[in-house]
Amino acid sequence: MNLTTHTSSRSAAFVLRFESLFNAGRGLAFPCDAAGRVDLDELPARARDNYLFARTLVGRDFATPMLLAAAPH
Numbered sequence: 001m002n003l004t005t006h007t008s009s010r011s012a013a014f015v016l017r018f019e020s021l022f023n024a025g026r027g028l029a030f031p032c033d034a035a036g037r038v039d040l041d042e043l044p045a046r047a048r049d050n051y052l053f054a055r056t057l058v059g060r061d062f063a064t065p066m067l068l069a070a071a072p073h
Contacts, residue, residue, distance in 0.1 A: 015070050018054040018062040027062065028054045036067045 012031030016038055019027040030051050032038045040048050054062050 012070050015068050016065045017068055018065045021061060021063055
């Protein structure tokens with residue numbers, strides 16, 4: 001699985017990152033607010049599917065998600 005970062009049309013200040021339990025440095029990251037809430041309506045369909053997939057597999061394929069400040073562009 002490759003690292004995938006999804007961004008919305010507006011620049012997010014935070015990302016919710018799901019680290020792979022099996023491949024160090026790999027995972028999925030999604031734009032979110034300061035409380036870690038991801039706006040599913042703002043995500044493209046594939047990103048939404050990946051987010052729901054990662055959430056479902058926390059503890060099996062992904063670690064508990066981390067709330068991180070988004071890297072400045």
